[in-house]
Amino acid sequence: MDLPPRIVLAQQEGAMLGVLGGMGPMATVDFMGKVVRNTPAACDQEHIPMVVCSAVNIPDRTAAILGEGADPFPAMRDTLRRLEAAGASCIAIPCNTAHYWHAALQAETSVRVLHIVDAVADTLAGQEGGCIGVLATSGTIKAGIYQKRLALRGFACRTPDAAGQTDVMRAIRLVKAGQLAEATAILRAQAEVLVAAGCRQVVMACTEIPVALASVGGALRSTLVDATEALASACIEACAAGTNDPAMGLAA
Incomplete structure (x- = not known):
C-alpha cells in the first residue's frame, strides 16, 4: 500500500x-x-x-x-x-x-x-439536523460542551434523565476500574433509551464509553458515534x- x-x-x-x-x-x-x-x-x-x-x-x-x-x-x-x-x-x-x-x-x-x-461534528456533516443523543460525564453535560457546539451545526442534543445519568456515571467509573461487563450492560441500556426517545444517533461522548461498548453489535451499533475515533x-x-x-x- x-x-x-x-x-x-x-x-x-x-x-x-x-x-x-x-x-x-x-x-x-x-x-x-x-x-x-x-x-x-x-x-x-x-x-x-x-x-x-x-x-x-x-x-x-x-x-x-x-x-x-x-x-x-x-x-x-x-x-x-x-x-x-x-x-x-x-x-x-x-x-x-x-x-x-x-x-x-x-x-x-x-x-x-x-x-x-468539532471532530464529531465533521463526522455528522452532511446529515440533516435533528436530535443527537449524548452519553457523557455529568461535567460534559453541565458545561454544554456538546450542546453548544453541535447547535452551531443544526443539531439538538438529548441526554439521559437524572436517574439515567447517575447510571452513566457509575458505568464510567466501572470502566476506569476495569469492570467492563457491568459497564457495558448499563451503557447499552442508556443508549437504547435515547434511541427509543427519537435520537437517530448517539454519541459516545466520554472516552471510556467506546471501550465499554466495543463489543455491541446489531441495530444499536449503527446508531453509535465514537468520539474517540x-x-x-x-x-x-x-x-x-x-x-x-x-x-x-x-x-x-
Whole structure:
C-alpha cells in the first residue's frame, strides 16, 4: 500500500502528534490504537509519530466543573508544555470533559489543539439536523460542551434523565476500574433509551464509553458515534495537511 503523498510529506517535515492523555489511561490507549488503525500505512515508518503523556495526576474534570474538586487546568497546562517541549506539532486530548478547558489551553500555545466535538461534528456533516443523543460525564453535560457546539451545526442534543445519568456515571467509573461487563450492560441500556426517545444517533461522548461498548453489535451499533475515533481521524487529517497550514485554522 502506498501512503498518500501528503502524509509522507508531513512526516518528512517532522509532523508529531502530541497526546495529552491519562484521562483515563485505558481511554488513552484506545485513542492511540484508533490512530494507528485508521492510518493508511504499510510499515512502521509510514505511521504518524506520537509523543504521549499519560498524565494520570490530572484532577477529576467532572468534579471540578461541578464545584466539587480541584482545578485540573494547571496540571493540563504543565502536560501541554511537556508535549510542546517534546516536539508536538499538533495536540489531541482524548477526554471529552477536558475540552471545557480547550480555549484556555489553546491560549497557552501556538500548537494546534484539536477539538473533539468539532471532530464529531465533521463526522455528522452532511446529515440533516435533528436530535443527537449524548452519553457523557455529568461535567460534559453541565458545561454544554456538546450542546453548544453541535447547535452551531443544526443539531439538538438529548441526554439521559437524572436517574439515567447517575447510571452513566457509575458505568464510567466501572470502566476506569476495569469492570467492563457491568459497564457495558448499563451503557447499552442508556443508549437504547435515547434511541427509543427519537435520537437517530448517539454519541459516545466520554472516552471510556467506546471501550465499554466495543463489543455491541446489531441495530444499536449503527446508531453509535465514537468520539474517540472521530478525534483520531481528525488527527490523521491534521498531520497530513500540515498543522501550521493557515487554511486548517486553529480550533476555537
